[in-house]
Amino acid sequence: MNVMAKAEKKISSAFIYFFGSFGGILFGYDIGVMTGALPFLQADWHLENAASLVGWITSAVMFGAIFGGALAGQLSDKFGRRKMILMSAIVFMVFSVLSGVSPDMGEASAYYLIIVRMLLGLAVGAASALVPAYMSEMAPAKARGRLSGLNQTMIVSGMLLSYVVDFLLKDLPGEWAWRLMLGLAAVPALILFLGVLRLPESPRFLLRKGDEAQARKVLSYIRKNPAEIDQELASIKETAKEERQANQKTSWSTLFSGKYRYLVIAGVGVAAFQQFQGANAIFYYIPLIVQKATGQAASSNLMWPIVQGVILVIGSLVYMWIADKFNRRTLLMVGGAVMGLSFILPAVINWMMPNMNPMTIVVFLCIYVAFYSFTWAPLTWVLVGEIFPLAIRGRASGLASSFNWIGSWLVGLIFPIMTASMPQEAVFAIFGIICILGVIFVKTCVPETRGHTLEEIEEQGTNHGRVKASNPEN
Template sequence: MAQGKKKISSAFIYFFGSFGGILFGYDIGVMTGALPFLQTDWHLENAATLVGWITSAVMFGAIFGGALAGQLSDKFGRRKMILMSAIVFMVFSVLSGVSPDMGEASAYYLIIVRMLLGLAVGAASALVPAYMSEMAPASARGRLSGLNQTMIVSGMLLSYVVDYLLKDLPGEWAWRLMLGLAAVPALILFLGVLRLPESPRFLLRNGNEAQARKVLTYIRKNPNEINKELESIKETAKEESEANKKATWGTL
């Protein structure tokens, strides 16, 4: 897509922007249905601490994924980091679903896997809205924030629906499929973002103005609008660079 002249529709951009929220929401909600089956299968009814860690491990990992996402995307690019996050999400969703039954050690395995999964959840939830807002026209950027929140709760709803549909399976299969099926929206996100170009903001900040202009021609109609946006990005990048030089731990 990045090599052609066909414009990328805003609907296509927003659609795959929404999937970042769906990934986040699905993993927040899926344990609601999976946990009772997991507790019974692994005999964790009286292991409140382990159950608590299994449940919250994704959110713990997401703290670090979200914190690191911005710096890594500035270095490697928004698109590449979203694709990497989707891959990590797929891999560790599947690994969650195929957790080995090794007694108490199984719980620690699942905690670690879900923490690593959380890195991708946090990164995707931070990067996807940022990327989409940089791709979208200025008039539509404000709405993306609300759309992302809507998709998070939609992802939670989707997880409840999946949990309900799988509840009559044998317990040892039910929770595994509930967790493993999180790989499906991650795959959809990966395939969608694979067709998108890099953010023009990232390209311009890395000295590739020609490619940034080319990307903007895919998604902007007016050449004057493109010139104006390029100047705006340059000005914002300059202001951010100056602000970063003044930032200290005291500021934080």
């Protein structure tokens, strides 16, 4: 025990924050890797005219992630955030390798890959739920936006990494190219597993399980001021005491009780809007989008994903700089408005000028990605990590993650079908309208959380529930 304690004291806060957010690399890589692998896979398996099958192969990971997020959220409340992140890394390693060694047996190959990628999605969804919850519980309130934004930086870095790998492997024989692209996802999963082995458990989870001594020890790694540690422990204990006094048993119905409904709707709604706004249509299919716009082969357009990836990484760094300088709601509304216009304007210009340069839509997509990268992309996960009360955080984070992945899955599935039946400008205009609806949702349904402790945010939700109960017409 003493040896373990000495080993734990060597853990730096930088190490904790880095590997606490490293899970984002996993699903960032898998979000991006199919962008480059798909053109080679289509050619190798002769799927150029199979829009629905291509949609299923691309979106299978997101379909599995729907269930992975909800399952991990429940299990993390029982076993802890750290153990579930370790389990996710193992699952990710196994099914990344199985994706790369898909047997070549005709049409059955596509169904094999769909099933394997669905199982891989369990780990991707788990990471998307666990990492924000873990980071929000480790970060101090004044820096929570910036540190939680590390998750987004990791996600987009994973995407950029996959784009670069795709580009470097594009000159290999087609079959080897896409297999290596998919299989190499096991490498960041192994790094995550080895790093998380040394991570401590979340202090809020430890205190909830009654281990105050260990919770205090973990806080001592990441809080410099002893008074701050005492205050934070007291605040968490007070919240836990109120929950015990209420003798509340958390269930799915609890999420939508009067006390929690406001915050749950806000968090889950933002998570859902992030994906239904259509960002992943760009990330999954940008080579095919450029192909349709210019007539150039998709496999020769693998530089465009790298351009998008660089924009995303720069945007995530911009977000970390401004995260705690502007209100969350302000950034979401400004970002959503520009994103919506970036999707709608190409359709308007094309209607007014039918001979519009086909690359105009790609330029507007870059503007969309730029604003998405420092607003909705990181802030969704910051809000998901900080807006849910302790008693329901695991379940609610899982539910938000699942709705996010439902949107991601549907966008990945139907985008190739939609673009096969209507102009690309019209498809993106639909997503633009959804962006504007997202702005309205944030303005009317989402509370401000910047600078508030997790316990203060919970009190906002409780007070809002009381006001609604006493004024049902509002």
